[in-house]
Amino acid sequence: MTLSTSYLTLFLPLLVLVVVLSEARIINNYGRPRLGETFYEEIRELLRQRLDEIENEVSVFEEEQPPRPEENPTWHGPESLGQISGVAVDRNGRPVIFHRGHHTWEYSTFNASYHYQELTRGPILQNTVLTLDPVTGEVIEGWGKSLFYMPHGLHIDVYGNVWLTDVALHQVFKFRRNARNPSLVLGQRFQPGSDSAHFCQPTTVAVAPAGEIIVADGYCNSRIMVFNAAGGLLEVIPQPGEFLSLQVPHGLALLPELDVVCIADRENMRVTCPNVGLKRSRTRSPPLTIQQPDLGRVFGVASYGNYIYAVNGPTSPMIPVRGFTLDPRTERVVDHWSPLSSKFTQPHAIAVCPNETALYVVEIEPNKVWKFDLIRPDSKK
Numbered sequence: 001m002t003l004s005t006s007y008l009t010l011f012l013p014l015l016v017l018v019v020v021l022s023e024a025r026i027i028n029n030y031g032r033p034r035l036g037e038t039f040y041e042e043i044r045e046l047l048r049q050r051l052d053e054i055e056n057e058v059s060v061f062e063e064e065q066p067p068r069p070e071e072n073p074t075w076h077g078p079e080s081l082g083q084i085s086g087v088a089v090d091r092n093g094r095p096v097i098f099h100r101g102h103h104t105w106e107y108s109t110f111n112a113s114y115h116y117q118e119l120t121r122g123p124i125l126q127n128t129v130l131t132l133d134p135v136t137g138e139v140i141e142g143w144g145k146s147l148f149y150m151p152h153g154l155h156i157d158v159y160g161n162v163w164l165t166d167v168a169l170h171q172v173f174k175f176r177r178n179a180r181n182p183s184l185v186l187g188q189r190f191q192p193g194s195d196s197a198h199f200c201q202p203t204t205v206a207v208a209p210a211g212e213i214i215v216a217d218g219y220c221n222s223r224i225m226v227f228n229a230a231g232g233l234l235e236v237i238p239q240p241g242e243f244l245s246l247q248v249p250h251g252l253a254l255l256p257e258l259d260v261v262c263i264a265d266r267e268n269m270r271v272t273c274p275n276v277g278l279k280r281s282r283t284r285s286p287p288l289t290i291q292q293p294d295l296g297r298v299f300g301v302a303s304y305g306n307y308i309y310a311v312n313g314p315t316s317p318m319i320p321v322r323g324f325t326l327d328p329r330t331e332r333v334v335d336h337w338s339p340l341s342s343k344f345t346q347p348h349a350i351a352v353c354p355n356e357t358a359l360y361v362v363e364i365e366p367n368k369v370w371k372f373d374l375i376r377p378d379s380k381k
């Protein structure tokens with residue numbers, strides 16, 4: 001409303017001037033025909049049209065402001081879990097987390113060729129995949145014991161399939177909803193590699209609505225691999241000579257409308273969003289990229305329409321650990337946000353609820369799950 005009011009204050013004097021001039025026949029003195037009712041009617045019509053346009057511009061503008069995350073003050077996530085590396089939200093709006101139980105990732109966990117060194121410890125014996133109550137934060141159910149060695153990424157696709165990555169196994173797993181055995185396994189068990197049949201510490205997965213599987217591979221290969229729904233390789237990104245160089249792709253978020261995948265390109269301290277050819281053939285033009293000095297090492301990304309919510313991790317004392325709202329279209333940071341009760345220490349992943357009312361952030365040491373309500377600009381008290 002303020003915008004249209006200011007337009008009116010600009011426009012009305014002009015209209016009055018036109019009316020006064022024509023009434024005084026000053027305009028006619030310059031040889032133009034006498035201005036009749038039709039002229040005023042046209043002016044009024046133009047004015048009405050312009051006001052309608054302004055109203056529309058204002059409402060589009062307001063609609064497009066992404067909600068601001070605010071820590072939910074009553075939420076209490078579960079305590080005494082292992083390192084929480086992954087988070088997603090299921091189709092019923094319940095947060096699901098992936099944690100490492102009694103395993104922790106230490107300097108000695110992998111050797112120089114990325115082979116897991118703690119096989120003798122066996123798999124994690126606790127339930128590693130936990131579903132939480134979205135209101136209270138209590139654990140509702142758990143599964144995934146004796147399967148995983150070093151959990152990392154978690155994604156739930158639009159059909160409710162659960163996708164997990166394990167950096168010790170160097171594999172990606174698909175579990176159908178409520179299934180306890182994987183229906184698809186990509187990568188070779190405990191075998192790091194860089195060819196098309198291997199991963200090396202894959203960080204996470206995102207699955208497109210049409211079924212393409214996008215794997216962030218990972219700590220050592222720093223590449224993105226796109227598979228069809230059956231697990232057949234479609235693309236490896238970047239291709240040699242391509243104008244995109246990743247350094248530890250650590251998080252993924254699909255933006256279907258823009259036909260891009262946004263990558264938390266951790267060690268490059270940026271979010272970069274290449275087209276990976278989901279809707280049409282892949283373009284190799286430079287991707288939309290958000291890179292600002294305060295972004296630091298970006299660990300996790302989640303999409304909200306055409307926006308991205310992101311969390312960074314410890315980078316340098318000059319760069320606060322916090323949340324960011326990013327607009328890939330303008331390649332800008334549009335907002336910063338943080339918890340209220342205390343500070344982030346090492347956020348590792350982030351996920352937005354399907355009904356877009358909340359987001360969750362998980363942290364490693366302290367092992368913590370945060371809930372943030374997404375507060376729309378117009379719903380603010």
Ligand SMILES: *[C@@H]1O[C@H](CO)[C@@H](O)[C@H](O)[C@H]1NC(C)=O
Pocket residue numbers: 092093094134353355357
């Ligand atoms: C969104 O989902 C959450 C979790 O299921 C639920 O508690 C909440 O009522 C939903 N809100 C709306 C507006 O649908």
Ligand SMILES: *[C@@H]1O[C@H](CO)[C@@H](O)[C@H](O)[C@H]1NC(C)=O
Pocket residue numbers: 111112113114115116117
């Ligand atoms: C790492 O360990 C694996 C077995 O776990 C071994 O085959 C490999 O040679 C080791 N690599 C290095 C660089 O020591």
